[in-house]
């Protein structure tokens with residue numbers, strides 16, 4: 001069949017999301033969802049939700065939600081944009097700053113959506129290898145990214161889970177001649193964040209999501225903070241009504257339930273510490289994590305065999321084949337019971353080899 005697609009689209013592969021199996025009784029630890037339910041306030045909000053708000057178009061710029069974010073960050077509404085998940089934000093950023101003559105740079109390994117979004121734009125991608133074992137940024141990172149127009153950094157990084165020092169991030173933002181996108185999908189589980197960089201530098205965008213710490217992956221809500229001129233540019237690129245009325249209202253209710261949010265984050269971090277200890281005791285190599293997952297290599301390094309065995313036992317984690325990542329699996333932090341199940345199956349696997 002004759003193709004009428006742009007050549008870039010014809011040539012590229014699409015993004016492959018983590019599997020969402022339909023089977024019940026799975027221990028699902030593959031897409032970094034939060035194991036705890038979203039804020040109870042949402043139930044009341046939905047029960048009282050005026051259906052007339054669904055008849056009408058939603059607020060195209062989600063002002064009430066942006067005002068809530070702005071007030072928490074101590075900034076103004078024009079420094080915030082809302083997205084249909086943070087992927088929507090990333091899409092806008094790549095549309096804005098990546099093109100055939102405007103290359104993209106990103107660490108490797110990192111969130112696999114970045115190269116896909118670059119390919120959609122026909123933009124070349126420079127993948128900068130993180131240091132083997134530690135997944136730290138290489139010392140000559142700034143030299144390697146020179147010439148790119150957009151630098152995309154997930155901090156903490158996915159799928160490795162580690163973060164990069166704040167001082168290094170500040171230096172990168174100061175010295176890189178281009179736009180820096182700091183994807184903070186996991187920042188709520190981390191020791192620190194880059195909010196200040198987005199507020200104080202004109203070339204920095206920090207994005208956040210409600211999919212992880214707020215337990216709202218199914219809702220699709222994210223946002224970004226940047227200089228007002230950058231936000232105004234991104235506004236030109238977004239879908240007209242990118243956030244539906246329900247998402248705006250539900251997101252706001254979840255955002256305002258700060259006590260519950262903190263409680264969930266604390267629980268996830270406690271369970272993370274417990275699982276880390278157990279895996280280390282079993283001889284795993286585990287990357288220090290500031291996220292809601294652990295990137296862990298079993299003793300002997302047969303990440304793929306371990307992944308397959310877990311899967312046969314209905315424990316689903318994420319596996320990233322390849323010379324650097326293939327020794328590891330990425331395990332989402334679940335409930336204590338789910339972690340016990342994972343460890344039981346893991347011990348069986350280790351003892352049967």
Ligand SMILES: Cc1ncc(COP(=O)(O)O)c(C=O)c1O
Pocket residue numbers: 031032084085086087088111154157158183185208209210211217221222
């Ligand atoms: C680094 C990173 N950024 C962004 C996302 C996407 O988040 P959202 O659900 O808000 O689109 C993910 C999801 O796994 C992620 O790992």
